[in-house]
Amino acid sequence: MPTSTVENYLKAVLVRSADTESVVSTGALAEALGVTPGTITTMVKSLAAQGLLEHHPREGVRLTREGRALAMAVVRKHRIVETFLVQVLKMDWKEVHGEAEALEHAISERVLARLDALLGHPASDPHGDPIPGAKSPQLDPGSGQTLATCEPQTQLRVERILDQSAPFLEFIQRTGLKPGSRVRVRERDRASGVVRCELRTGEATLGLPEAAKIEVRAT
Amino acid sequence: MPTSTVENYLKAVLVRSADTESVVSTGALAEALGVTPGTITTMVKSLAAQGLLEHHPREGVRLTREGRALAMAVVRKHRIVETFLVQVLKMDWKEVHGEAEALEHAISERVLARLDALLGHPASDPHGDPIPGAKSPQLDPGSGQTLATCEPQTQLRVERILDQSAPFLEFIQRTGLKPGSRVRVRERDRASGVVRCELRTGEATLGLPEAAKIEVRAT
DNA sequence: ATTTACTTTTTGACTACTCAAAGTTGTCAT
DNA sequence: ATGACAACTTTGAGTAGTCAAAAAGTAAAT
The missing domain is CATH 2.30.30.90 (Ferrous iron transport protein A (FeoA))
Structure with a gap:
């Protein structure tokens, strides 16, 4: 069973890789995870030894199929938990992210499946982020347009x-x-x-x- | 913030101490927590140094007021989570204990309060164990009678x-x-x-x- | 082609938790 | 009293994760 630290590292890589090909720099991970660069190098080597990602020294890091699947499962848990916190427990939109951050590592597949059913198999969480499906793992299609880049007046x-x-x-x-x-x-x-x-x-x-x-x- | 290991040790002491006066043997804790006796001695000394319990060498261990409060909070989380899993998620009576074991360390006070409200402030969990109140922490009154000791024919x-x-x-x-x-x-x-x-x-x-x-x- | 600045990796050390095995101690029967 | 035995503690060592600081590599600017 992966530790929650491992889950967090993989998730950080996943959400920062635009596509399957691109690598994520260790510096970006250090920033994201709030640890020193040296820690990232150490951990990344250990994760690579476990087959969860590839480490290309001084280039960056890329998830393996296995690492990606694991990270995706964590993202799925996170988003379903967030949805549950808002829709069922009526919690405030802006406080659920932190809560889900802790819960995502403690929820079993069994509980997750029940929550998912209770919520009616939602397609996206309260922030609008898509929830990867149980079997069809995919992440973030996204329009790519933001208020800063879109066509004005439309x-x-x-x-x-x-x-x-x-x-x-x-x-x-x-x-x-x-x-x-x-x-x-x-x-x-x-x-x-x-x-x-x-x-x-x-x-x-x-x-x-x-x-x-x-x-x-x-x- | 106490680690989940610390929470588990304190909980193990709590549920094994009949009253505030009695001590729990390190052997019983080793058995309960599935670690070697040496590990218990080490941890118990560290917990004592943190003021969470008193260690009377070769006698046993007793929670301090602070340790007791922390352990009680964990038990409360455990039992509310179990109740939630059974009543809301309709999970099987016999599988919720293990799930709650993990969740009890990941749930914040905020989420706990919401769950408690959602369940209507239940007094006991699905196994009949009393749920310590948020402010009135008390544990296990209990009749003390079991099917093995009660008066027959009543x-x-x-x-x-x-x-x-x-x-x-x-x-x-x-x-x-x-x-x-x-x-x-x-x-x-x-x-x-x-x-x-x-x-x-x-x-x-x-x-x-x-x-x-x-x-x-x-x- | 160097220098400079930046990023990444290495090194040595520390905390939390754990085990195996050896060493102590208390108790109880003789 | 005196063993014997069971329970408990100590010791030495290992894993996971972390940091600070030194070393190494990269790349862009002169």
Whole structure:
């Protein structure tokens, strides 16, 4: 049974690899996991020895099929737990990420299956992130468009909130933006970094960096 | 934050101490936790250094107020989680103990409070074990009577199933005994170790050792 | 072609938990 | 009292995960 540390390392690699081919730098992992670079090198070598990932020294790291499957299972648990916390326990949108971070390592497949059924086999979690299926493991199709990159003046739908840090969640909660919201970009000023959007409930103003964390799709 | 190992040690001490005064032997803990006696001695010294229990060498171990509070919180989590698994997720009575064993270390106070509310602040778990209250921490009043010790021919009610090992749970599931069941001891033969009981649904025959794991109360 | 700056890896050390095996100690029967 | 025995503790060692600091490699700028 993999330890929760191992699960966290694999998950960090997974969510940072754009596709199966790309490698993730050890520096990025150190940043993401909050440990020193030396620790990453050590762990990565051990994970590679266990066949969970390939380590290309001074290049980066790539998951093996086995490592990927394991990481995907953890992401699935995380997102189902988040959905449960919000929909059944009525917890606040912005506090569930941290809770799920702990629970994802303690939940058995059996309990997970029950939760999934209770929730009606949801396709995405409260942040709009897709929940990989039990048998069809796949991750993050995603439109690739964000409020920072989309065509202005077109009618959009918020697909996913890409950043789950509490302050950002707090911020967008005030704007009223959430998965499913209808929105249109009114104007975007690359110089000042301001994005002005219109939503059914009013107006929202946000900066370019924030806008990049909100994935949208034309409707 | 205590590690789950620490939580498990404290819980093991708690559920094995009859009262606040009694000490628990390190041998009993080694048996309970499935580690060697030397490991217990080492850990117990470390726990004592942290102020969570008192170690009286070659005598045993007793929880401090702080250790007791921590252990009680873990037991509370365990029993609420078990109740949730059975009542909400409709899981099988006999498989929830193991699941709760893992979850009890991963659940925050916030999530616990939500679960408790969702379940209507239950007083006891599916095995009949009392759930210590959030503020009024107390453990195991218990009648002290079991099918092995009670007065024969009196009308009884099953209060708690004291042994949560899967085989035993499987066994009593076949007999139909569960918390709340009405039962009367027909005959008890100390020589052969046979206890014969009458329940509304029929008869059950069990041995003395098994009978000692079923707590009852006269009605 | 060096220097400089940056990233990554190595090294030595530490904490938490564990075991096997050897060493102590308390108790109980003689 | 005196063994004998069982329970308990000590000792030495190993795994997982971590850090700080030194060493090594890479790449871009001069």
